Amino acid sequence: MSKTIYASKRKLKAMGISLDGYPSAGPNPSITGMKKLCWGIDAYVVKSGSYIYKVPGDLYRRIRGY
Secondary structure (H helix, E strand, O other): OOOEEEOOHHHHHHHOOOOOOOOEEOOOOOHHHHHHHHHOOOOEEEEEOOEEEEEOHHHHHHHHOO
């Protein structure tokens, strides 16, 4: 299962979620590269705009709608 989701800034704002405090990479980073080299292959990643963010599993599931 892929642990990367794409969420628009508008969707995150409507949900009341800010990704400012989480580790990020960008603009336009390699998701695979960041997971392999920095965050670990099992990291939960949210792409929003041109940045990617490493988030905890509970926030990932919330954004995804679980």
